[in-house]
Amino acid sequence: MYTLYHHPFCPHSRFVRLVLGEYGLDLRLVEERAWERREAFLVLNPAGTTPVLSVEGVPAVPGVGVIAEYLDEVCGIEMGDRRLMPSSPAERIEVRRLMAWFNDKFFEEASNLLVTERIYKRFMNEEDGGGPPSTDVIRAAKTNVRYHLAYIGWLAQRRNFLAGDRLTYADLAAAAHLSAIDYLGDVPWIEDDAAKAWYARVKSRPSFRPLLSDWLAGVPASRTYVDLDF
């Protein structure tokens, strides 16, 4: 049994939920408000960030990159065709490159900014940075979403899935970040048909269903969030 310390709109947490969903592994979710810096949580992850995966008999697994590698080593390897990483080191390069692209670059330039401004700041005290969202930050992040969406479309036109022929961590990372900001209506799907068609395929997977039912009181989901045929 896995326990995930997460936030429903943390894009990295969403990625881990998708991975565990694809592998059919049972998961208990514990919502963590990382900005509160709860002491017992800092013991699990001194960096103080979600997600943290807790597995019986093993030290806590902190951070999205460490969790992805750990799960590949202990579960992925037994999954045969359903493994979310290729088995050859050369093919793993591209999957890891794109996983880092979305989990680091897209996160910093877009998804984390939008989720922080529009969601986290509602729950933060003023001294932790809470308050009304910054329209400047939101505008800059939305500009960045457009070029990331174009990059996804460019990849999706050339490949069946983002890193090649098969579904991998790269697709789940991209889709996890997009899903968090799609809830907020911040993805201009109309600008890229190839990206939209790729996302529709990933979004219709059973592993995606739990994400689509995460709703936040006071922040309604965008019109097309749960729509598989958006």
Add this chain to the structure above:
Amino acid sequence: MYTLYHHPFCPHSRFVRLVLGEYGLDLRLVEERAWERREAFLVLNPAGTTPVLSVEGVPAVPGVGVIAEYLDEVCGIEMGDRRLMPSSPAERIEVRRLMAWFNDKFFEEASNLLVTERIYKRFMNEEDGGGPPSTDVIRAAKTNVRYHLAYIGWLAQRRNFLAGDRLTYADLAAAAHLSAIDYLGDVPWIEDDAAKAWYARVKSRPSFRPLLSDWLAGVPASRTYVDLDF
């Protein structure tokens, strides 16, 4: 033969040089000024960042995290006792956690800020962000160095090396970032004896020598930079 597209003061590039040095692998260095966004370099790494490792017959390996995992899979595994990652998934968690701590967190909060302000900005055009260093950024980064140094000291008091009994990627990552800013005189060694003693041990390894002979015209190294008994 490996080719590394790097910058002599890029902490991530230094980490890869240390890893290849520990494994005794031959390396050709190509200096890349990432901020110039050279087109052929962007083909190797669309994210436009150093380091990128080029290996014959394999796609380019871009980014410090992807390179670390790739090298462990193709070289580390054959190195026996000299492998820089533990072999069990549970022990790998702590090494990867600390590798991310230094390569992501320390980089963002300290080493990248100091290297950018004090070195890269000298070579950048004004439109790329060049110009005189920002004293505010430098002050903030130096404050962050102090708490990272204390964390290294805390680990070094409890363990032989940062992630446990043996030298791992965690030590080389921490030492790589420290070495770049130690050149600039930005590490207050006097504040932490345990951190200093650990760094003296890592710095005296043969893999470190090429780093200590990287000097930059117009920016003299700090008094103790090359001193093994600082």
